[in-house]
Amino acid sequence: xxxxxxxxxxxxSVLPTYSSTSKSRLQSLxxxxxxxxxxxxxxxxxxxxWWHGTLKDVTSRGWQGxxxxxxxxxxxxxxxxxxxxxxxxxxxxxxxxxxxxxxxEMRRNNDxxxxxxxxxxxxxxxxxxxxxxxxxxxxxxxxxxxxxQQLDIVRSEDSYTEAEMWKKIEGDYVMLGLVVQxxxxxxxxxxxxxxxxxxxxxxxxxxxxxFGAKILPGVVLSEIDIKxxxxxxxxxxxxxxxxxxxxxxxxxxxxREITAVDRGILQLKTAVRNLREQVDSxxxxxxxxxxxxxNALRQQRKSIALAELRFKKHLDDLLSKRLGSxxxxxxxxxxxxxxxxxxxxxxxxxxxxxxLKAILSHPSLQRNRIEETMDALAASTADARxxxxxxxxxxxxxxxxxxxxxxELEAELNALVEEAEKESAAAAEQAVAEKLQAxxxxxxxGAPVQVEAAPRRTAEAA
Numbered sequence: 001x002x003x004x005x006x007x008x009x010x011x012x013s014v015l016p017t018y019s020s021t022s023k024s025r026l027q028s029l030x031x032x033x034x035x036x037x038x039x040x041x042x043x044x045x046x047x048x049x050w051w052h053g054t055l056k057d058v059t060s061r062g063w064q065g066x067x068x069x070x071x072x073x074x075x076x077x078x079x080x081x082x083x084x085x086x087x088x089x090x091x092x093x094x095x096x097x098x099x100x101x102x103x104x105e106m107r108r109n110n111d112x113x114x115x116x117x118x119x120x121x122x123x124x125x126x127x128x129x130x131x132x133x134x135x136x137x138x139x140x141x142x143x144x145x146x147x148x149q150q151l152d153i154v155r156s157e158d159s160y161t162e163a164e165m166w167k168k169i170e171g172d173y174v175m176l177g178l179v180v181q182x183x184x185x186x187x188x189x190x191x192x193x194x195x196x197x198x199x200x201x202x203x204x205x206x207x208x209x210x211f212g213a214k215i216l217p218g219v220v221l222s223e224i225d226i227k228x229x230x231x232x233x234x235x236x237x238x239x240x241x242x243x244x245x246x247x248x249x250x251x252x253x254x255x256r257e258i259t260a261v262d263r264g265i266l267q268l269k270t271a272v273r274n275l276r277e278q279v280d281s282x283x284x285x286x287x288x289x290x291x292x293x294x295n296a297l298r299q300q301r302k303s304i305a306l307a308e309l310r311f312k313k314h315l316d317d318l319l320s321k322r323l324g325s326x327x328x329x330x331x332x333x334x335x336x337x338x339x340x341x342x343x344x345x346x347x348x349x350x351x352x353x354x355x356l357k358a359i360l361s362h363p364s365l366q367r368n369r370i371e372e373t374m375d376a377l378a379a380s381t382a383d384a385r386x387x388x389x390x391x392x393x394x395x396x397x398x399x400x401x402x403x404x405x406x407x408e409l410e411a412e413l414n415a416l417v418e419e420a421e422k423e424s425a426a427a428a429e430q431a432v433a434e435k436l437q438a439x440x441x442x443x444x445x446g447a448p449v450q451v452e453a454a455p456r457r458t459a460e461a462a
Contacts, residue, residue, distance in 0.1 A: 186215060
């Protein structure tokens, strides 16, 4: 199935928010309800939530147009401009009349954040701000603002018309929900990755090439999308650090600095990647030249075939040199990564040694303290053994004083067992006899009757 690349009524109808909504409900959602914020707050917030989900879907699919700085559409950034109203026109419903109010409410709820503010702020988007400042703003600012509104010096946002609202809110906004989704996807992709230092280091272009087409399904992130994502990973998630064009995924809390070693490893990694691309390009040229030689020979154009053959020879020599350089660079990179890994191992050894020394220096583990403890343990064990022996001797003496003979007890037990067995056998014989007596003997008519047979069989059975 080919997915739409621009907004239209058929394209909008495939969005979950549209496909699950009736036409009458769409007409209500496309109406201007900014005055219902206080008169009907539940309906107003449902309206804002619906448009929030719709704008997320529209933005993530890249339907806003080529608004990125590199000619691609942004997938994490909403372009809030009046043209968006026309793009969201829906057949049979019209244009959304309250979209400006909706975007203003989303901004107030921190669902969207002004792009310039997001990229330049040092505070996390989840940081509520400095507490004394917030208290002062509420205690002093709110009453002052209300008084100024009463004097018509300032206006409340609720009093703005839709056209006036658009003038206040126009701009580019980061869709925070989409950025969180992209960050979650990237962290899941990198789960278990980063065993070597080179796996954690990227240039900006390498980062975009590696992850740009894998973060959101079916789309490629623009350059500004990548900048927003890196900023979020650096400031909010604290999983990367960045210094100019160097981006590093951190694996420990003490690894939040880009060192000269990191830059050297990244340069080697970039050189290896460039050489691999050169090798692939040279090999493609060799394949093309070989095909040209075959075609020239089939056409009996030997001079062209000879020229192509000379060119192929140069390409073969160049490929051999590049492969040698690639091998040397890869070996160097492996050696550098190994050395860097050895440094980390030695740091672990040092930390483990310090920990072990701290444990062994505990007063409880000093030699004289250990000897005292073990002597005390031996003495306590001996005391316990003496107490146990004394208890056993007391039990034996109590048994003897009671005059109980184990041999007599065993003989009496055997007699009881024998008597019980005899009673069981007698009961079994009695049951068999009763069953035989209950059997009725049927003699056929005219057959001679043998009176003694039954008693004899009874005796035999017994």
